[in-house]
Amino acid sequence: MHNQEKNIRVFDYTTLMERMRRLADAYSFVTLSYIGTSILDRAIPILHFGGGNRRVLYVGAHHGMEWITSLILTQFCEELCKVINSNERIYGIYPCELLKGYTLSILPMLNPDGVEYQIHGVDKDNPLHDRLLEMNGGSSDFSAWQANARGVDLNHNYDAGFDEYKKLEREKGIQKGAPTRYSGECAESEPEVAALCNLIRFSAPWRGVMTLHTQGEEIFAPLCKEKPKSEVTARRLSELTGYRLCRAKGLAAYGGLSDWCAEKLSIPAFTMECGRGKNPLPITQISSVYSTMRASLFLFPTIL
DSSP, X not given: OOGGGTTOSOOXXXXXXXXXXXXXXXXXXXXXXXXXXXXXXXXXXXXXXXOOSEEEEEEOOSSGGGTHHHHHHHHHHHHHHHHHHTTOOBTTBOHHHHTTSEEXXXXXXXXXXXXHHHHHOOOTTOTTHHHHHHHTTTOSXXXXXXXXXXXXXXXXXXXXXXXXXXHHHHHHTOOSOOSSOOOOSSTTOSHHHHHHHHHHHHTOOEEEEEEEEESXXXXXXXXXXXXXHHXXXXXXXXXXXOOEEEOOOGGGGSSOHHHHHHHHHOOOEEEEEESOSSSSOOGGGHHHHHHHHHHHHHHGGGGO
């Protein structure tokens, strides 16, 4: 297990920010910026490596219970910094040389409010306290919370099959904010999603997007009609991780980041369902999950 994980049980927003700032302070080739803020005004950090015009994006923690994906991406950032700094070769590539032609952007935690709720619960001084308890069925136990601070499931808030998803919502009796599955009043209604969509729109062109979720050891790769090579990339990711390729079904087939990237912008996009078990995956799995994902994280830009 990574040394810094031996003494922690969870990976919350404060821990994330400490480690992001530490990297930016320690390495001159790392740029720390922010895509925007959450409902509760938490800045959403993103790290940039390289300066090339071929852009690649990794995104973690759309969902509160899936905070371990933030740790996976942070651990990758830390290892990438060491490899670049020493100009080492890894998986047959020299990242120091590769990143002269690429910009790799890593956004570990899109939903900081949801992560904080899931880990720490909701304080009584939270301005949304009463509404949150109502959305949570009157319970103060937020251990199963996936949504953002307004009860919107961020990975159903993108403009990809949004109207179709709304019909399924009504059929399932989902009518308002909830711990999971509610898509919001309209696509991109949530500041976290709107900020990410604007980053993608206005920082084009992007060669590919990888989104980390948990769990199931599966890969969802929406068809990207204008980029047929995306199917080859998906198969290569499957080979690198051992995860099986799947097609999303039911509610999972609508409103996600990968769907939006592929359908609306023709950007090859891949959803990695990391690990196996029950969310939230325990931090004791970080070593095995990171080991499985490690090669795909290093090699993703080269197989697009």
